[in-house]
Amino acid sequence: DVQLLQSGGGLVQPGGSLTLSCAASGFTFNKYAMTWVRQAPGKGLEWVSAISRSGESSYHADSVKGRFTISRDNSKSTLYLQMNSLRAEDTAVYYCAKGGYDDYYYFDTWGQGILVTVSS
């Protein structure tokens, strides 16, 4: 079974840092792009960051550019999101997701989600 197991969420103070992890299993990790998407309380889905299958190319939403960094370790089949300078508006459930075939950035498998709360 294709699975994405997320970890690393929690409560952090404004201005603080947090790293999310997403451990993949059941597929050849280095053959697919990956992404992070979040959902703030009471809101819809918001794309955050994406990374190519090799890790050579990465993309970030303007709302997190310069503060968040997406990366991957293909030897460990793990995706990461390093979040710095966190703000109250970053409070959300964060999902990692696996890209589709042919390197297209639609997402066919999603993690269970993990809550990040930014508050003093």
Place this chain on the structure above:
Amino acid sequence: EIVMTQSPATLSMSPGERATLSCRASQSLDSNLAAWYQHKPGQGPSLLIYASSTRATGVPARFSGSGSGTEFTLTISSLQSEDFAVYYCQQYNKWPLTFGGGTKVEIK
């Protein structure tokens, strides 16, 4: 940025009815690079449709997608109890990737 606008925001339907959800892109999507997802509380979203009309693996045939350019539609031919959820469209034609605001399909 391509803005995806979904309508209606809420759809009140009865089981067995046909549901039609709309998504409009602010720019034409090359090769119809639009996807649809179903999202239930406490779960990760689930891919239903990609490339505007291709059903994802394991998705029941009652779900169908259509459209091109700037207008896309998700149709559920006969609503089942498990279909009451929020549905999102997404474009993957240009960066940044963008989602619509969602359509909640609720029980009437």
